[in-house]
Amino acid sequence: MMRLVICLLVLSSVVLGEKGDASVEVDDGIDEVEATVETVEDISYVTPTLPPGSSVHMAEHFDNLASFKKKWIKSEAKKEGIDEDIAKYDGLWEVEAAERDPLKGDLGLVLKSKAKHSAIAAKLDRPFVFGERPLVVQYEVLHQSGQECGGAYLKLLSVDKQSADLRQLHDKTPYTIMFGPDKCGNDYKLHFIFRHKNPLNGTVTEKHCKKPKERLDEPFTDKTPHLYTLILRPDNTFQIYLDHKVVNEGSLLEDFTPSVNPQAEIDDPADIKPTDWDEREKIPDADARKPDDWDEDAPQYIPDPSATKPTGWLDDEPPNIPDPTAEKPSDWDEEIDGEWEAPLVNNPACEEAPGCGEWKP
Structure with missing residues (x-):
């Protein structure tokens, strides 16, 4: 069984989305409208709580601003290999209500900055160690201003010296699991990646999950909340849900690239093509003879009588x-273009x- 140790949770991009202003004027040509007003009872929002003795390793509702400031740490790191003026993780995070149809008291983590490196992290209540119980990662994402290019995925960081100081969190910080939506242009993704340590040589390799068969574009454009769920089970199987519907599932050992378990046989790298190798798969039968009644002058098909x-x-x-x-184009020149x-x-x-x-x- 694959054993992975996880200690930290990272929210790496948009959760609610960026704010934007829009003004629309509509003239429908109707002078008088008889309006009907319906009274809708307000929905009362109550901050969710965990029952006593819960085994949850982290539950965050962002309804308590004081708790958020104490628990969550914004990255102050710089991304390597790019220009200094854009290298810093300086995206602005806020806790506030949704722009559209908010419930009183229901707050969320909002990324306010556009086209900036952004990362924020918090420690789990205790490390998660794979054993006899499944791991469930679930969170809600709202692209309230749509999404052009960016990710809203989570990273579960590995126990490592580089992850000890969350203020220095960056894209190369070692993680164990990466999960969540990502989009750039017309490329829509629902990431599930885990880093696997080879038990023989100690090398660590990223394993990328097979692509879901379902369409994933709607959550990026409809500006409504969507629930993403990842379940990893002790039998090395996984399931991914979008709004309680399974969109991907399979084996941790077989449905990832590169595969955790290598192939039993591989091509011999020292093998070479024989000098007398014939590339032709088929050749004319040397023993074949034309039938006596073969008519070379007759057509293959004739009209149905x-x-x-x-x-x-x-x-x-x-x-x-x-x-x-x-109509002939006005710039048509018959001397140049010919008869129209x-x-x-x-x-x-x-x-x-x-x-x-x-x-x-």
């Missing part, structure tokens, strides 16, 4: 006719007929 022309066939109507609505001819369109007279033009069986 039993076929008859369908009733209503329009022999004198061509299948296509010049477009009667087409209208483009052909389907003959409307043939739409109801079984066919047009010369009939052939």
Whole structure:
């Protein structure tokens, strides 16, 4: 069984999204409208609490600003290998209500900055060690201003000296699991990556989950909350849910690239192609002989002698006719472009007929 130790939780990008202002004016041409007003009872929001003795390693609702400031640490690191003026993790995080249809008292973590490196982290109540119990990671994401290019994924950090100081959290900080949505342009992803340590040589390799079969674009555009859930089970299987619907599942050992368990056999790297190797897979049969009754002058197909022309066939109507609505372009030069001819369109007279033009069986 694969044993992984996890100690920290990182929220690496948009949770609620960036704020933006929009102004829309609409004139529907209606002078008077009879309005009907319905009274909707307010929904009372209550901050969720854990029952006594809960085995949850972290539960965060962001409803307590004082607790948030004490628990969550913003990264002050710099990303390596890029220009100094854009290297710093200086994205602005706030705790506030959703812009659209908020419930009183229901707050969330909002990334306010656009096109900036952003990371924020908090420690789990205690490390998680894989054993006989499943790991469940679940959180809600709202792209309240849509999403152009960026991720809203979580990272569960590995127990490591580099992850001890969360203020120095950056993209190269060792993690054990990465999970969540990501989008850039028309490329939509739902990441599930884990880092696996080879028990023989100690090397650590990222294992990328197979792509989900479901469409994943709607959560990035509909500006409504969506619930993402990852379940890892002791039998080395996993399930990924989007809004309580399974969108991906499989084996931790077989459904990742590269595979955790290597192939039993591989191509011999020292093997070379023999000098007399023939690339042709098939050749003409040297023993084959032409049949005595073979007729080389006869066609492969002949008209069906039993076929008859369908009733209503329009022999004198061509299948296509010049477009009667087409006009010669004003800049058409017959000396250069030649004689102008209208483009052909389907003959409307043939739409109801079984066919047009010369009939052939």
